[in-house]
Amino acid sequence: MPKRKISLLGATGSIGQQTLDLIRKSPNTYSLEACAAAGNNLDAFIQIVEEFQPKLVSTASASKADDLYKSLSLSVKNKIQIIHGEASLKEVAAFPLSDTVILGLVGALGLESALTALNCGKRTIFANKEPLVMAGNLIREALNNNKEAVLIPADSEHVAVHQCLQGQNFDKVNNLYLTASGGPFWNEKNLDFNSIKPAQALNHPTWKMGHKITIDSATLMNKGLEVIEAYSLFEIPYDKIQVLIHPQSLVHSMVEFIDGHVLAQLGPNDMRLVLQYALDYPSRQNNLTDKFLNWKEINKLEFFEPDLEKFKCLKLAYWAGKHAQTYTACLVAADEIAVELFLQEKIKFSQIPDLIEEVLNMHSAQEPKTLEIIQKTDQWAREQAMNLYKTKYI
DSSP: OOOEEEEEESTTSHHHHHHHHHHHHOTTTEEEEEEEOOSSSHHHHHHHHHHHOOSEEEESSHHHHHHHHHHSOHHHHTTOEEEESTTHHHHHHTOTTOSEEEEOOOGGGGHHHHHHHHHTTOEEEEOSOHHHHHHHHHHHHHHHHOTTOEEEEOSHHHHHHHHHTTTOOGGGEEEEEEEEOOTTTTTOSSOOGGGOOHHHHTOOSSOOOOHHHHHHHHHTHHHHHHHHHHHHHHOOOGGGEEEEEOTTOOEEEEEEETTSOEEEEEOOSOHHHHHHHHHHTTSOOOOSSOOOOOGGGOOOOOOBOOOTTTSHHHHHHHHHHHHOTTHHHHHHHHHHHHHHHHHTTSSOTTHHHHHHHHHHHHOOOOOOOSHHHHHHHHHHHHHHHHHHIIIIIO
16 A cells, blocks of 8 residues: 555644544554644644644644744754645645645535645545535535545545445445434433533543534534435435434444345444544555454444434434535534534523524525535525524524
């Protein structure tokens, strides 16, 4: 397998840290050529740049860039270029010395970088699902236009489906089953959703993730976004994409074929395994995490249907996906605002789907033919969500 030369977007986040751990464990297999982070966690970013010495570094603003530069050792300062601003993310994605781009950004921010990477013919690993949810048509178009570009998913569920579908005819699929841990609340019978605090929702039972995706997991919006992502990746009809609550988080997804056979992918719940698969595909290398399933300790695998009335976000995601157009971009933007308001304790947990639904109902959808249309939808939905909060939720 050729050495993967990586541009990493979101270096200080959860995905970024786990990617860096893989690079650290196998420096002859992977190298960090360029990276980007907002710079809010400056100490962590300084440590990354000092340790890995990427040639190109991006941060959010000129002041963050100055702070980073002043904090670096002289030997490192002389080896790197520091750029800043949202547009600089595209420079990291297009960096000529990188052949692989890992999108570990949160939310819609990664969309332009994703398209840039694909248009440059990069191996692009989608660890943030929002670009595929918002602009699946534009991403497929970029793939079709550049035959050197490769898209590899880095959600555990889609990596599972990716493996199960190898060598299979997609038209022979009867159902895709995306599994969900269910988050901390799926089996709570008498819990008042109005009383849930951020600390409770951030207490995920099986996965260690960033705040945004952890809240989305608690509302099941994350699974809803993954349903839309699965449609974008595999073009399986929505009525064949099913969600199952699987609290053990060991079966990451299943594919049922028309002859009744089912292929399932199992593995430890560690995102580094998922990222390693995406980096190494189509090769397989030794497991860098040293984590393997202990079959002697697995005494049950449970599966339950989700309650769509209890978890309205999943229902909204199915609705937006099936109605397509710019509804999916609207969904992503409204969800980002709602989650941030909840984390700031400005709205209740139960109000997250209410706010999103109101924005969707207000939206006049159109065909997402261009990036500009999607970006305008994103901005409109954010503004409407904030306006609704100020007029109805304060």
